[in-house]
Amino acid sequence: MSVTLLGPAEIRALAERAGVRPTKTLGQNFVLDAGTVRKIVRQADVEPGQRVVEVGPGLGSLTLGLLEAGADVVAVEIDPVLARLLPQTVAEHAGLTPSAAEPVDDAPVTVLRDDEGRERLTVVTSDALAVRRLPGAAPTALVANLPYNVSVPVLLTFLERFESLQRGLVMVQAEVADRLAAPPGSRTYGVPSAKTAWYAAARRTATVGRSVFWPVPNVDSALVRLDRREPPRTTAAREDVFAVVDAAFAQRRKMLRSALAGIAGSAEAAQAALQEAGVDPQARGETVDVEGFARVAERLSASRAPGDLAQWGP
Incomplete structure (x- = not known):
């Protein structure tokens, strides 16, 4: 042709x-x-x-x-x-x-x-x-x-x-x-x-x-x-991971402990989830890779229905 x-x-x-x-x-x-x-x-x-x-x-x-x-x-x-x-x-x-x-x-x-x-x-x-x-x-x-x-x-x-x-x-x-x-x-x-x-x-x-x-x-x-490539291995739904990403960057200068307070329910709950995920609560979103966000979402969504975090996003 x-x-x-x-x-x-x-x-x-x-x-x-x-x-x-x-x-x-x-x-x-x-x-x-x-x-x-x-x-x-x-x-x-x-x-x-x-x-x-x-x-x-x-x-x-x-x-x-x-x-x-x-x-x-x-x-x-x-x-x-x-x-x-x-x-x-x-x-x-x-x-x-x-x-x-x-x-x-x-x-x-x-x-x-x-x-x-x-x-x-x-x-x-x-x-x-x-x-x-x-x-x-x-x-x-x-x-x-x-x-x-x-x-x-x-x-x-x-x-x-x-x-x-x-x-x-x-x-x-x-x-x-x-x-x-x-x-x-x-x-x-x-x-x-x-x-x-x-x-x-x-x-x-x-x-x-x-x-x-x-x-x-x-x-x-x-x-x-x-x-x-294969997505990160996680039990969290993709929607929940993306909700965490959105929240982390909603206010770029905020530490993750504060940026994720709304989606986690409180700053204390956010800090606990971050620590369990191996992510520094005082870090900012700019330093975390998608695997890190997936680990955080997994902790935050553990007791919720899949996709539930999205409704609490920014």
Whole structure:
């Protein structure tokens, strides 16, 4: 299958033809540069025949790059105009044939097939945060230029809901990339760092210049590689661990003894749980890894129903 990637002139022409104007509300910044697209695909280790989920495909730059690498793509797009335009663009630049498909949880679905009838692209028109099922085979990788305004919630949601995802390569704001990949004790370590670490090992792999986007953003971007790992061994529910993480960082300058007082019931109860978990009650959240938060949550939730700590969070 021959695939032609999009260039700057083609992207602007597509947008004009469809009456699309990138909006900050949807976090839309379209990638103009084919070299950047291929770098993303390469760093994601995309393999021929692999099922890849892409969130926010926009005008299709990265979608075509994934198809060029031989991946089968399921794209989730919230904008109905872009969701209708994407199959047309891919049909023109990759020689695929669009066909209707059954909706998934009321979300419209379009499938594109190659000459042999193989499903190469599936477009789901839906808010990514509302997606609980995806059509077809389970994806094993997430590769996306994530909408900047919801990048962390989308990433954490997909890691939670789709356990089949074994790795990912996402483009986000450089500041967000630093937070996702930050280790305990660093200046940028916080809620996104600890929650991402529950699911995967994350590392920043490359910086992406502003000039490869349209419109040009006011911030730098970066690529983050994620590799799925087993969550910490704990009897505490994930919701309870995340509630402890949220409470620990609600007021960053507070010692954990004070920061967790609300969720524990008192400062004394928080101190006892921290000591039992082997965490210094006078430490701050920035110094505790996700395993430490899991041990604390295990102590705090020992006499409660799973998920009960969440209702006491900040």
